[in-house]
Structure formats: structure tokens, C-alpha cells
Amino acid sequence: IQYRSSSNEDRLTVMLNRKQFLKTGFLGAIPLAGIGCTNVNKFTGSKPVVIATWNTAIKANEAAWKILENEGYALDAVEAGVRVEEDDPMNMSVGYGGRPDREGIVSLDACIMDDKGECGAVVFLQNYKNPISVARKVMEETPHIMLAGKGAQQFAKDQGFEEMDLLTPKAKEAWEKWLENGKYEPEVNIENHDTIGMLALDAEGRLSGACTTSGAAWKMHGRVGDSPLIGAGLFVDPEIGAACATRLGEEVVKTAGSALIVEMMRQGYSPEEACKIAVDRIISRNKRNGTSLKNTQVGYLALNKDGAFGAYSIQEGFTYAVYNADGNRKMDSEFRS
Ligand code: ASP
Numbered sequence: 611i612q613y614r615s616s617s618n619e620d621r622l623t624v625m626l627n628r629k630q631f632l633k634t635g636f637l638g639a640i641p642l643a644g645i646g647c648t649n650v651n652k653f654t655g656s657k658p659v660v661i662a663t664w665n666t667a668i669k670a671n672e673a674a675w676k677i678l679e680n681e682g683y684a685l686d687a688v689e690a691g692v693r694v695e696e697d698d699p700m701n702m703s704v705g706y707g708g709r710p711d712r713e714g715i716v717s718l719d720a721c722i723m724d725d726k727g728e729c730g731a732v733v734f735l736q737n738y739k740n741p742i743s744v745a746r747k748v749m750e751e752t753p754h755i756m757l758a759g760k761g762a763q764q765f766a767k768d769q770g771f772e773e774m775d776l777l778t779p780k781a782k783e784a785w786e787k788w789l790e791n792g793k794y795e796p797e798v799n800i801e802n803h804d805t806i807g808m809l810a811l812d813a814e815g816r817l818s819g820a821c822t823t824s825g826a827a828w829k830m831h832g833r834v835g836d837s838p839l840i841g842a843g844l845f846v847d848p849e850i851g852a853a854c855a856t857r858l859g860e861e862v863v864k865t866a867g868s869a870l871i872v873e874m875m876r877q878g879y880s881p882e883e884a885c886k887i888a889v890d891r892i893i894s895r896n897k898r899n900g901t902s903l904k905n906t907q908v909g910y911l912a913l914n915k916d917g918a919f920g921a922y923s924i925q926e927g928f929t930y931a932v933y934n935a936d937g938n939r940k941m942d943s944e945f946r947s
Contacts, residue, residue, distance in 0.1 A: 708824025835859025
């Protein structure tokens with residue numbers, strides 16, 4: 611069965627596979643707006659627009675919007691936006707003040723991708739609070755795409771970033787409390803503000819994305835999740851759209867989440883539906899293996915080239931913030947279970 615997407619101006623013909631056909635039935639496959647269309651697109655596109663993970667990103671969106679409303683560059687907007695949370699010691703899952711690993715050491719991961727499909731990343735970075743800006747320097751000043759650990763630190767120093775202790779008294783206290791039991795268990799929506807992933811489309815139609823985190827609290831020393839991995843925590847295809855992820859990074863990496871979402875948008879799915887497909891991919895992988903997702907949360911955000919956006923998560927509780935011509939607001943994502 612073939613049907614046509616209603617989400618993009620340049621409508622794309624996509625194939626509905628047999629499994630979906632059996633699930634939705636013939637009417638479910640008819641692409642007419644309002645008649646059981648599988649292509650959900652609640653939010654029509656406009657530009658400029660910025661979206662970011664978790665409703666606490668309202669402040670970060672403001673910094674990004676200042677650039678976007680003055681016809682600035684989407685890449686500058688996402689960098690400035692996520693830096694707001696990297697700088698905020700009250701946000702305990704990003705940048706300065708992030709929760710440490712089980713040895714009490716804060717290590718940060720970030721990546722950035724621009725409207726030309728260029729990218730940069732740093733992983734296991736210690737003692738520098740703005741990994742997103744170091745990642746941008748990797749993209750712009752080196753022939754590489756990723757620097758890790760000591761090499762990343764040396765590079766940050768050479769680039770003039772200021773070295774500092776990232777472990778705040780509040781994070782140290784939380785770690786000491788955790789040590790009393792020392793159990794590592796993922797929590798579904800821990801404090802409702804984790805990794806910040808931010809996607810922006812500027813007035814000129816340029817797409818960019820940024821993703822930055824201190825990773826899972828109490829992780830093993832050296833653990834790196836999805837957030838700095840292009841294709842997992844973030845992906846931007848300048849011709850199609852962008853996607854990013856938050857929460858349990860291991861599940862995102864195993865299913866190449868953000869790259870999958872962008873490919874689904876390429877096939878004509880709306881941003882929300884593309885996110886749902888990536889969530890379903892995690893669910894079916896775990897079902898096959900008989901593993902439970904009871905305590906697992908993954909949330910995806912997507913933005914297409916028209917400025918339409920959407921989100922989807924495994925469980926209830928994933929929120930995000932959107933700023934476009936309609937203002938800056940908090941949204942609840944759709945969820946699977
Ligand atoms: N996705 C991040 C990671 O796995 C953490 C998070 O968003 O909670 O490192």
C-alpha cells in the first residue's frame with residue numbers, strides 16, 4: 611500500500627509495510643487528514659523555532675530565541691541555549707553541578723551538528739563546564755569529530771577554556787548519600803530534567819542541534835552514553851530534519867535512535883510519528899529479548915525542515931519546551947505505556 615505524507619510541502623510517497631498494514635487495517639493507511647491517518651502532525655511548521663528536552667529548558671530556549679529572532683544562526687542559538695543549563699549548578703544532570711560517577715568524579719559528554727552536516731563531540735571531559743563549546747571547537751578547529759578524556763581536556767585548555775572543579779557541594783552530598791547503599795538502578799524521570807538536547811531552525815531555514823549531559827548519575831567511571839554520539843543522542847540532516855534523545859542512553863545507542871528518526875522523516879513520517887517509531891524499536895527489541903522496560907525512560911524530540919516538531923517517550927513524564935512565533939511554552943510528550 612502506498613500513501614502520501616501530509617506533513618511536508620514536498621509530499622513524499624512512502625510504503626506502509628505489511629506489519630503496519632495488518633495493525634492499522636486499510637482505513638488506518640489512508641492518508642487523508644482526519645480519516646485514520648497514521649501520519650500525525652499536530653504542530654504545523656514555522657520558522658524560526660527552537661525545541662529542547664525537558665520543560666526546564668524554557669530558560670535555555672530564551673537564550674536561543676534571542677539569536678533566532680534577530681535572524682541569527684541556528685548553530686549559535688543551540689550553543690548559547692544549552693550553555694544556560696551547563697552553567698546552572700542547580701541542574702544536576704548537565705555541566706557544572708552535574709552528578710558525579712560512582713567514584714565521585716564529574717565527567718561530561720556533548721555533541722553538536724550544523725546545517726552542513728558537520729559535527730563535533732567531546733566525551734569523558736572533566737574540569738570544563740561547557741563541553742558543548744569544546745565540541746564546537748572540535749568541529750571547527752580540528753580535522754576530527756570527537757575527542758575523549760585527557761586529549762579533550764588538553765584541547766579545551768589549548769583553546770582557552772577555563773579549568774574548574776565541577777563537583778558542587780550539593781552534588782557531592784547527593785553522591786555521599788548514594789554511597790550509603792551504592793546501588794545502581796535507573797530511575798524513570800529523575801528530577802525531570804536530564805540531558806539537554808536542543809534543535810533549532812533559523813529564519814534562513816538552517817537546522818542545527820546540540821546535546822550535552824553529565825550522563826547517568828553514579829555511572830561506572832569512564833562510561834559514555836548516547837548524548838555525544840552522532841546518530842544516537844543527536845542527528846541533523848540539513849535537508850530533512852533533526853532529532854535528539856534523553857534518558858537511558860544505552861537503549862538509544864542500541865537502536866541508533868536519532869538517525870532512525872531522521873530517516874523516518876525522510877520517508878514522510880511526521881516528527882511525532884518518527885519519534886514513536888524509534889520508541890517502538892526499543893520496545894520491540896526488549897520484547898524479543900524478554901527484558902523489562904519498567905524502569906526505563908527514553909524521550910525523543912524531532913524537528914523537520916518545515917519547522918514542524920514532535921516528541922515521544924516510552925513512559926509518561928517526558929516534557930519539552932518549544933519557542934516559536936506562538937511563544938515559549940512547556941509541552942508534554944506523547945508516550946507509549
Ligand atoms: N542520555 C544520557 C546518557 O545516557 C543521560 C540522560 O539523559 O539521563 O548519558
